[in-house]
Structures are given as C-alpha cells and as structure tokens.
Amino acid sequence: MRERYYIEEIGRHVDREVTLEGWLAGKRSSGKILFLQLRDGTGFIQCVASRADVGDETFAAADELSIESSLRVTGTVHADARAPSGYELSVAGIEIVHAADEYPISRKEHGTAFLMDNRHLWIRSSRQFAILRIRAAVIVAARRYFDSRGYTLVDTPILTPNAVEGTTTLFETKYFDESAYLTQSGQLYNEATAMALGKVYCFGPALRAEKSKTRRHLIEFWQIEPEIAYADLEDIMDIQEELVAELIRHVLETRAPELAILERDTEALAKAAPPFPRLSYTEAVKRLNEAGHAFEWGEDFGAEDETVLSKLFETPILVHRYPRMVKPFYMEDDPDDESVTLSVDMLAPEGYGEIVGGGQRAMDAERLERRMREEGMPVDEYQWYLDLRRFGSVPHGGFGMGIERFVTWVCGLPHIRETIAFPRMLSRLRP
C-alpha cells in the first residue's frame, strides 16, 4: 500500500517533505505569502506558501480558492510552538483537486436548523470534527474494555416481535405477513446469550418513537449493553464504575486536542475518578430534600431531579435500589426490602444526569411470570425469556450505557444532537 501522510501524525516527519491531501479550511494572504489552513480529517495545520516558492500561477490559483476546495499540498514539516497543532508546513507545491463552489457555511452565526439541514457539510467544521472524534474514541475504548476482559460481543436483533419497555414508543414495520418492532434494547436477548457465553455485550442502535423534544433525547441512539452470568448488584456497580473511569481516562489521554477545540473544562473530567459515591435511591431522595428540592419517595427521577442531584457531586454517582414501580419487570427484588429492586443507575456530574442504567435481573421463573402477567405483558411471546429461568437459572445482571448521553457530558455540550453524525429527532429525518 502506498505511504500516506496525515496531520495527526505529522510530528513524525519534522524537517521532511510530505504531501498532505485535504481540504481548505481557511486562508489569508499578504499578497506575497499565503496562509492556508488545511484539514485532512485527522487534524488542522497551517501551510505557508510564498509566491516566490510556488510561482505566480499556483499562488494566484490558490489565493482564489473557495473554502472546502480539495487540494494536495507538498511541503516541509516544521515544529512551531506557536502553531495550534505544534507544526507548520512550508509549501513547495500545491495541486488543486477540486475548486469548490461557494461554501454555504461561513464563520458568521447560522441557526441550528440551517446547520442541521447542512449536517453533511457542518460535520467538517472543527467543533463537529472534535465531537465526532471524541465519540469514536469513547466507543473504541468501551469495546476494548469488554473485549480485553473476556466478554463476547453478540449482536442482538433489530427487528423483534417483543416490546421491552412499553409499546407506545415503538417503531413498527411490516415483516412479510406479520408486524415487527424496532429494538429499544438488546437486554432480554443478552440474558439468553449470557447463559450461553458467560459474559457478553451488545452494541447497536436503539430506536424510540418518543414525541419528546428535550436536550437529552434522540430518536435513534447507540447503546453498549453488557450482561454477566453469575453477577450480582455489587458486581454490576463495580463494572459500571471501572468502565466509566476507563473511558474518561482514555478520552483525556487521547483526545486532548479535541477537548481543547471544544474548550472543555478537563479539570472537571479529571475529577471524575473513582471511587464513585454509591447511594441508595432512598438516600438520594433524602439528599434532594435536604438540598431544598421537593421530591417524594416512590417517584421516578425526572431530568430536573437528576440535574439537581448530580450537581451535588463532582464525580458520577451510583444510585441503587430504586422502587419497584419505577423500574421494569425484569429487575430482581431486593431480598432485604421487597419494595425496592436491585437496580442501579449512574448519574454524570455537572448536572448531566443519567448515563447508565442497569441492575440484577429476576432469577425465579414463577415470580417473573407473575409480574409479567400483572403488567399485562404477552407472556406467551416471552416463553423463551422465562426458559432462561427454567434451565439453569443463575444470578445475573448488566446495564446499558447510552453513548450519546455519555458523549454529551464528556464534551460538555448543552444539547445531545451534535453527538452523532446524522441525528434523528422529532422533526429531523434528513439528511
């Protein structure tokens, strides 16, 4: 394969001549010297071209280029402490690959709707570039966490006859002669595969037809969901904590330039180191009330409650043992207090709220079936799920981490919509 040079790795080639292939992100000219901001998808670098070095014709052609024109720039790499990237290119030659039409996105303020309509172009700008690179780093690190600890990735179905968390928010499609629903979670299937493979995780899209327009919701989002056989609530909390700590560490170590582009307060992220406080739902309610926030035991935390609660801490917190009525049917009861479940959610600090939800799963077939009947679920459709408790039932548990919510927090964003390349929202199916 031919050797390629990328801005991200340009520091390896100081004082050597390289050719970079990219796009024009910005430019200014003094008449004799042209400063070209080049981006190649891995970073940004300033390229300095003098009329004397590149010749009148090339100089003039480059000087006229629209933003986002594509070009190959050949030059010598110099270390330059004043440059944002730490390096600069002294240009020997410029090859224009394609002179762009006038670019619709400029430095001036654009409305969100306009930018979202042009999302396919907007992702080229430095902030979006930074967010998408951080997102990718989070996912790579999350997969590595599980891959390196003996978990088996098992992809769970997108099309399913089952409704995991209520039917009102399900997308439905015709599946030949019957109806199918788009998945909202791989968890139930994960429980089956954990019994076959011990420790598993799935990682895929989840789809919720929620008519809510909030800063925290996407119609289409990605979730990593581990499930572990022979695990209890304590194990699940340990794994959540270790995972999130590793992700933060990985982002801080590998995505410093991107965090800088976003002007993210990395001190706040660095503080999010374990151990994370573990408090029961009941204790959390008490803390809320002590902070002067009205909240009654038995309710589910809303976005506002989570914001208040998570602002009381500098690290993520693990809130465990939620009441039965606010958690799904499959949560195991707490043997010490049957009004609560062996559930645990993680709330991110700085007001970001829930990023992880999980717990220990019900182990007894009869009790689980009774609960499903009480909730009016189609028990026939779930016989396979009950089978997991009939043939070698074991204590087990797991959790789901929503990638976009996590990235919203890590990037310090006010809204979740920029954490995925092509967000799907209530009024947004395009591009």
Next chain:
Amino acid sequence: MRERYYIEEIGRHVDREVTLEGWLAGKRSSGKILFLQLRDGTGFIQCVASRADVGDETFAAADELSIESSLRVTGTVHADARAPSGYELSVAGIEIVHAADEYPISRKEHGTAFLMDNRHLWIRSSRQFAILRIRAAVIVAARRYFDSRGYTLVDTPILTPNAVEGTTTLFETKYFDESAYLTQSGQLYNEATAMALGKVYCFGPALRAEKSKTRRHLIEFWQIEPEIAYADLEDIMDIQEELVAELIRHVLETRAPELAILERDTEALAKAAPPFPRLSYTEAVKRLNEAGHAFEWGEDFGAEDETVLSKLFETPILVHRYPRMVKPFYMEDDPDDESVTLSVDMLAPEGYGEIVGGGQRAMDAERLERRMREEGMPVDEYQWYLDLRRFGSVPHGGFGMGIERFVTWVCGLPHIRETIAFPRMLSRLRP
C-alpha cells in the same frame, strides 16, 4: 472486583483450587465417580467427582441433575493431555445453583425448525458456542484493523428517507408524519463523513426485506463499511486484501479450539494468504467459460457462477471492473473503458462466493446527477449527496464486508443462519 475463574484461562491455575461457575453440559457416572462436563460460556472442562471426596449427599444430588442445571464446582486444576481442553478438575465440592427442568435439546437429531424455535437454548451447544465466538473474534479483529490505522468510526443512520439500492427490498416505518426506511448500507453517509474525517468506517445492522430463501441471505445482517477520501481502486483492493488476511490470521491464532469443535479444515484457511489474485470481470468471464460454465459478458454473477469461479482458486480473489449495468449508480467509470466501473468484489474460495463489495465512487457532480436521473432516482432527496461533489470533491472509495457471509466461510458452514445469535429470515422473526 472479586476474582473470577474462567475455563478459557484455567491453564493459569494448574495445581490450584478454583471455583468455576457454569452449567452442566453432560455427565456420566460409574457409581463411585461422576464425570461432569462443565461449561461456563468460555469453554468446556471435565470435572471428576468421587463419592469419597464430595460425600454421599452431594454425589447423589449431582448425579440426578438435568443437563443445563447451573452449579458452582470447586476443585483442583490438573493438566491432562488426554482431556480435550488439556485440563481437568478434581472436585472438592459442588453447589447446585438451580436444578434445571428436563432439557428439550438432547444429543439426538433435531430438525432445524425445532432448534431455531429454541435458539435461545441452542446457542448453548458447543457448535453454536464455537460459531458465535468466532463471529465475535472476526468483528473484534475487523474493528481493530480500522481503529489501529487511524480510521474514525462514525455510526450512520438506521432510519433514512433515502433508498440506496432499490425500494422493493426496503422495510418501511411511520416516522411521525412521514415515512422512513430501514438502512441497507451506510455507504452514502460514509462518503459524507469521509470528507469530514478522512478515513471512516461504520459498522451496523442492514435490513433487506428480500423474499429469497437461500443459504446466503439473512433479512438482518451486519456490515463493516470503510470509506476513504483520496483513495482509488488500487487502494481499495489493497485494503480489502490486507483486512481479510488479517481476519483469517486472527481467527486461526485465537480461535483454534472453536475451529476444532467445528472440524473446520484449517489448512484451507491457512492457504487463504495474500497476495490474492486480481482479475477483471472480463477475465473472470473468460475463466468461467474456459471451465465449461455458460455465462455471458454483461450479466451479474449469480450464486452458482460465484461458486464455480471461487472454486478455481485456493485464496479469495478480487474481481474488478464490473460492467456499468450490474453496479449501482455511484460507481466511478473506468476512464480507460467507460463500459465498466472501478468496482471490486472479493469472492471467498471453496465455493463460498462474494464476501466483500466495493469500489471507487463517482467524483463528478454533473455526471453523477445525470446517472441518477437516468435511473429514475429522486434527485432532490440526494442533493446532500451531490453536495459532496460540489464542495471539495476528491477521489474516494470504500467497501462493505458482510460479517455473516465471512463467518459462514471461515467456519465452513453450509448455511448462513447459524452465524448470528438470533437470525431473521423469511419465516423467522422469533425468538
């Protein structure tokens, strides 16, 4: 976190006492000695329990257990060259976690429909275990290939207003006030993100409502799709070859026990080393005809043609430059012969056929738009895609590798349906 022991790593604990947590995969008894086949999702091990060591009560209870009962077995690890796993456990104690109901799957022959109805249990059997572990290894290695080479993972949408490859095989769903389709490929979006991030890949589910019942088709399958800016057909072929070679190497190195369970001919896999022959479509047609197989230039290869062709070679082959009429609108024309495109598919040997498809993409906005109009595509809907050619168009290309087809070949399976935990097929939406 508490220390856990897994069969996969049991070799680290020879002559030490460990507790394994798993399920009973099989047993036989001599009256005084009980041979328990234990599985824990990472492997299988024989546990030898003598009546004298575990006591009458435990011995009797264990002797009565149904297959797939869950149990914790404590004992000392011994290296034993005769054991399939290389190790054996001398049992000191057995804790029964859950005595299973009589297990529906036995050693006798079951029909495929019965096994598929019990897929949630069938995946516990050794062959299915082996296939799913190999699948996971393939995916981990494929991601690592791209992650370690500076590609950015960008998840592309599942719900889309666009139809990439014809509307007849699309699943449709109501998206609030309009219609959305389930994705069949992330490629078009990949082209946009490649212009923002240089080298990208997506990895997600693809859904095709195809009414075909073949050994090679699933309704729901997973695809890894890289896309590279500033890349031409040669680059794409190089990457395909390097990727597939690395995947084969990784499976041979890390999944030898699983390949042994499947009785896979690993010699055949080891022979699949690069360089892979590269032949044009035109040359491939000639080879087919020379082999006495009727085929006319201009047709698309069917499953049978691919089988004949791929049996002529011991390695995968790269077939490039297919005729315009058998390839999608976005393929770049060959500048040397406009009747063919800069496309390339990889066919696996041993008769398995296509596992990768891709090529170089059309770079010119006007020509691309003309082609879209010729094919009757809704050009308005694709303005964003044309924009990629208006603002810094570059030579670029990529490909898609279908995970299940690849795993079918690697595992040497007669049918694709066992390569995913819960297959979705024409008459199969459950469990």
